[in-house]
Amino acid sequence: MHSLSLYAQIPSSRHTQALNILAGISGTQPRETYSHTLIYAPLRAATDPNVISKKSNAAGQQQQQQLSYVQLESEVTQADFGSNSGTVHDFTITTQDTPEPETRNLVLRRVTTEPEHLSQDDAKARFSQGSKYKFITDFVQEGHVLVHNDVILRLRRVLCFKPATGAAGLDRAEMPPLSELVLLDASGAWMLEATVRVEDRSKTALVRAASDQLQALRTELRGAIELRVPERLAMITRVRA
Numbered sequence: 001m002h003s004l005s006l007y008a009q010i011p012s013s014r015h016t017q018a019l020n021i022l023a024g025i026s027g028t029q030p031r032e033t034y035s036h037t038l039i040y041a042p043l044r045a046a047t048d049p050n051v052i053s054k055k056s057n058a059a060g061q062q063q064q065q066q067l068s069y070v071q072l073e074s075e076v077t078q079a080d081f082g083s084n085s086g087t088v089h090d091f092t093i094t095t096q097d098t099p100e101p102e103t104r105n106l107v108l109r110r111v112t113t114e115p116e117h118l119s120q121d122d123a124k125a126r127f128s129q130g131s132k133y134k135f136i137t138d139f140v141q142e143g144h145v146l147v148h149n150d151v152i153l154r155l156r157r158v159l160c161f162k163p164a165t166g167a168a169g170l171d172r173a174e175m176p177p178l179s180e181l182v183l184l185d186a187s188g189a190w191m192l193e194a195t196v197r198v199e200d201r202s203k204t205a206l207v208r209a210a211s212d213q214l215q216a217l218r219t220e221l222r223g224a225i226e227l228r229v230p231e232r233l234a235m236i237t238r239v240r241a
Contacts, residue, residue: 003096004210005107005195006218006227010155012188021224022146022153022192025217030144030155034080036089038072038169039136040127041239067239068095070133072123072170076140082177090117098236106214107229108207111197124170135169140181143190151213154193158184194218194227 010018019030044067074089097110118126127133143156159181167173194217196210218227 001111001113001197001199002201002207003107003109003111003195003197004207004214005193006214007107007194007230008192008221008225008227010190010192010225012190015155015190018155018190018192018225019144021221022148022155025220026146026148026153028146028148030146032078033141033143033145033154033156034076034078035141036074036076036138036172036175037141038091038138040070040072040133041136042067042070042133043131068097068237069136069239070095070127072118072127076175078178081175081181084174088120090119091123092117096237098238099232101232105229106211107232107235109235110201120170128170138169138172139184140175142178148217149213150196150210151217152195152197154195155190156193157188157190160184192225192227 023030071094072091073094074091076089080089093114095112099107099109128135139161140159141156142159143154145155146153159178160183161168161172161176162180162182194214196213198206198210200206214227221227
């Protein structure tokens, strides 16, 4: 699967206004979301030692996939913060390629999401044991989701855990109160992501239709919310040696 995306930064003071604009355009009400996001880096040692004997294309694809950061995401609710109920949530596993350099008017890249969700115990067995992955960081994303035709609109910002909150990552037994989390961007700004996903990148008609929807939305929002393409180098997802 591939995603086509555009982005905009929304100052904290315009958050409510931006939500109202997006709700008016989409004709839907924003859905509040919270997610616990974890980032892992596959280690080079995790590469299959027999991969050299396989076909070169398959080997290259496997190595490239294993050397991309892996994102684990679990949807949580506001009630989970500051609660000691011990509620356990499943995780989705996603890897994203670095955006294709040939596409300049939007962000186009491969996105791989595993079809099966992992329980916390299964995620621990896969990512915390055997030293095949290195834990990088975890954080909370708070925001809202809306849908406009085939475009998914996500307005989010990142909240960080304080170092003194104890165990991290998959060993985190419970979420601290929301008031104890710290904004990654001290200004409180939000990031708007407008995304359309296509199943088959080789079907140019699908890619063109998705691109047209994003560009139409960009035009419709112009003057109120400026959708743009971020610097490609800031979106590199490859694990560096």
